[in-house]
Amino acid sequence: MPLLLHNSLTRRKERFEPIDPAHVRMYVCGPTVYDYAHIGNARPVAVFDVLYRLLKRLYPKVTYVRNITDVDDKIMAAAKESGEEIDSITVRTARAYHEDMAALGALPPDIEPRATQHIPQMIGMIGTLIAGGHAYVAEGHVLFAVATKSDYGKLSGRSRDELIAGARVEVAPYKKDPADFVLWKPSAPDQPGWDSPWGRGRPGWHLECSAMSAEYLGESFDIHGGGHDLIFPHHENEIAQSECAHGGKRFVGTWVHNGFLVVNGEKMSKSLGNFFTVRDLLARAPGEAIRLLLLKTHYRAPLDFSDEGLRQAKGELDRFYTALRASADIEPEGGETPTGVMDALEDDLNTPLAIAYLHEMAGDLNSATDAAMKRRSKANLLYGARLLGLFATTPGEWFRWQPAGAATVGETEIESRIAARVAARKAKDFKEADRIRDELKAMGVMLEDGPKGTIWKRVG
RNA sequence: GGCCGGGUAGCAAAGUGGUAAUGCUCGGGACUGCAAAUCCCGCAUACGCCGGUUCGAUUCCGGCCCCGGCCUCCA
Numbered sequence: 001m002p003l004l005l006h007n008s009l010t011r012r013k014e015r016f017e018p019i020d021p022a023h024v025r026m027y028v029c030g031p032t033v034y035d036y037a038h039i040g041n042a043r044p045v046a047v048f049d050v051l052y053r054l055l056k057r058l059y060p061k062v063t064y065v066r067n068i069t070d071v072d073d074k075i076m077a078a079a080k081e082s083g084e085e086i087d088s089i090t091v092r093t094a095r096a097y098h099e100d101m102a103a104l105g106a107l108p109p110d111i112e113p114r115a116t117q118h119i120p121q122m123i124g125m126i127g128t129l130i131a132g133g134h135a136y137v138a139e140g141h142v143l144f145a146v147a148t149k150s151d152y153g154k155l156s157g158r159s160r161d162e163l164i165a166g167a168r169v170e171v172a173p174y175k176k177d178p179a180d181f182v183l184w185k186p187s188a189p190d191q192p193g194w195d196s197p198w199g200r201g202r203p204g205w206h207l208e209c210s211a212m213s214a215e216y217l218g219e220s221f222d223i224h225g226g227g228h229d230l231i232f233p234h235h236e237n238e239i240a241q242s243e244c245a246h247g248g249k250r251f252v253g254t255w256v257h258n259g260f261l262v263v264n265g266e267k268m269s270k271s272l273g274n275f276f277t278v279r280d281l282l283a284r285a286p287g288e289a290i291r292l293l294l295l296k297t298h299y300r301a302p303l304d305f306s307d308e309g310l311r312q313a314k315g316e317l318d319r320f321y322t323a324l325r326a327s328a329d330i331e332p333e334g335g336e337t338p339t340g341v342m343d344a345l346e347d348d349l350n351t352p353l354a355i356a357y358l359h360e361m362a363g364d365l366n367s368a369t370d371a372a373m374k375r376r377s378k379a380n381l382l383y384g385a386r387l388l389g390l391f392a393t394t395p396g397e398w399f400r401w402q403p404a405g406a407a408t409v410g411e412t413e414i415e416s417r418i419a420a421r422v423a424a425r426k427a428k429d430f431k432e433a434d435r436i437r438d439e440l441k442a443m444g445v446m447l448e449d450g451p452k453g454t455i456w457k458r459v460g
Numbered sequence: 461g462g463c464c465g466g467g468u469a470g471c472a473a474a475g476u477g478g479u480a481a482u483g484c485u486c487g488g489g490a491c492u493g494c495a496a497a498u499c500c501c502g503c504a505u506a507c508g509c510c511g512g513u514u515c516g517a518u519u520c521c522g523g524c525c526c527c528g529g530c531c532u533c534c535a
Contacts, residue, residue: 011464029535037535044535074533157463158531205533227535228464234534259465260529269534296473296483302466302528312472312484319483322497344474353474356482366498430493437495448496455497 003058003346005223006300008231008255009155013348016254018222023061025217026052027252029209029226029234030112032069033093034078037100038275039290039305040227040261040268046294046389047258047349048225049106053387054345057337065216066109067209068094070116071192071202086192100278103287104294105389111216115208119194122203122211125245126183126196134244138174140186140199146179149240155255156232181237183207206237210245213238219246225256258299265304281310283404285460288392289314295351295388314460316359317390317398323362323381325395325455332382333375341384351388358384399457402444406460409443418447418454 003016018024028048031037048064055062070090079086098108115122126142129135134148146152153159182204187193193200213221219242226235235255242251261268268275281290293313297303338361344353361384364377385391402408417436424432437447440456448455 008464031535032533041535047535072533156530159462229530229534231464232530233532257464258535260535262528265527267529267534271534298474300465301473304472304528306472309472316483319497326498350474352472353481356474359482363499367500425493428493434494446496449492449494450497 001343001346003054004348005254005256006348007253008257009252011157014254016222018059019220019253021059023063024055024059024223025063025221026055026065026223026225027209027213027217027221028064028066028109028224029230030066030068030109031094031097032072032074033090033097034072034075035093035270036277036279037097038268038270038277039281039294040275042101042104042278042290043261043294043299043303044225044227044258045101045106046104046291047299048256049389050295050345050351050387051223051225051256051349052107052109053389054349057387058346063111063217064109065111065113065213067212068097068112068114069205069208070094070114072115072205076191096279100282103282104278104291105288105392106291107389113212113216115203115212116192118208118212118215119203121215122207123184123194123196125207125211125214125241126198128245129183129241132244135183136176137198138176140201141172141174141182142184142198143175143180144183144237144240144244145176146181146240147177149244152179152240153236155239156236158232181206181233183241206234207241209234210238210241214242214246219249219251221252223254223256224252225258228257228259231255231257259302261294261303261305263305268305276305285310285314285403286317286393286398286401288390288398289317292317292355292390296355298352299349316355318457320358320362320381320385320391321395321398323365324378324391325399327365327374327378328395330371330374330378332379333372334379335383336379337387338380338384341387345387354384354388358388358390401460402458403460406458407443409440409445414440414445414456418456421447422454 004013005016006013026048028044031041052062052064075086075089079089082089102108126135129144130137130142133145135142135144184196184198184201184203186199186201191202193202213224224235239251243249263274266272266274278290289310290313293310294303296313338357340357341354344350344357358381361377361381365374365381368374368377382391417440421433421436424430424436440447444458445456446459448457
């Protein structure tokens, strides 16, 4: 079946038709690096990682660009508050971001451009916009003239008049039109800035994505993604800048936006202070459990984050890894993504349905009676998970995971106690055997007696 | 107010014009010294409300209610 994606521009699920089937190009808005990523920031990373994997399966070449915003007023504010140098903050935070996203099993993008390294491209684009009559200089600022883009508002579904009517902020006096937005703004001597034809200054937020996507993906490309909240004004303004700078050429074919992650029904955000960083969560659950949690809900639906949800996601992976561990000696047969999983993902990234198939396959594997069936169902489970980026670890590693700061007991110690228990059981001293089992359980180690002997796992 | 997403069993979460996947929870059984894991069976009379179209709607259309988001930095 063809790949279907919900396009925010048409508000419909439509067949994905790449501009060049030989080379699919995707841009996703990345982080502003001034603080650790929270779980809400991680949702688009997980979602677009699945899309990236799927596209790579479907097309010979895919270029995935995700930017890093390293010049921004929030970064400047963070530097002022802590006294840490801006460069130090952005480098350190970007590194932490990479670590956290890797822990979630996300593949790195092909290109990860930084705003500060593309100032000339941005200045060039502003020049083009001014020359084309789409931008003007006012009091050291360069502003985009919204009135020059007749279809401005097509993505967010709002007219220029509505924007002005709904505006809740004071309009800067130098704007010709209240809806105009900043392309370039002047920097004070103590603020980061670059020389430009309009004086020393820095770019407006929307501009970097237009300049960098053009640099690496061309004036028109296939998919642009990000969180739902970016539709307005960020993506709307990107369209305006890019299309006006490129002679009206269509900027992006398919806009994909993920829904919000909420906590207790409320939006999670840094400004509300009700957020969990990925870092904190990784101390409480394996990264893959966080990833599964993010993919268990369809990407466009709201996702209510909770400890119970995280616990359940961990439990589901326990089930999968239990099945894999029990079939460790089975050689998987066949290497195809199962049709159910493939169809689900091609239908607008239906990850919850794909995961449901995974559960059925785990059941098939557990209940398989003959070797051929086992080989086949193990292959289905393994290859089904691959596009979702799951089962990145081995059952052995998975069952060794424990939360940070947990009471711990060494593996040799565990083995020797198990040996003592085996001896006790052999001697029919079940009281002693149960005592050892309870003792280990108190230390977070669960025992399972099976035909092949006793195995153990750590539990969170 | 405008725009967008959502409202499915105890929880989570898919989906469909002909009485609805999957996982967890729960009950029974098998296995086990007992457990755990696994398997088998079962469970609940689950589709926000009101109309309309239809032989038939949870699914299509209209209206309404509720939750959340955007309209200001934000994934």
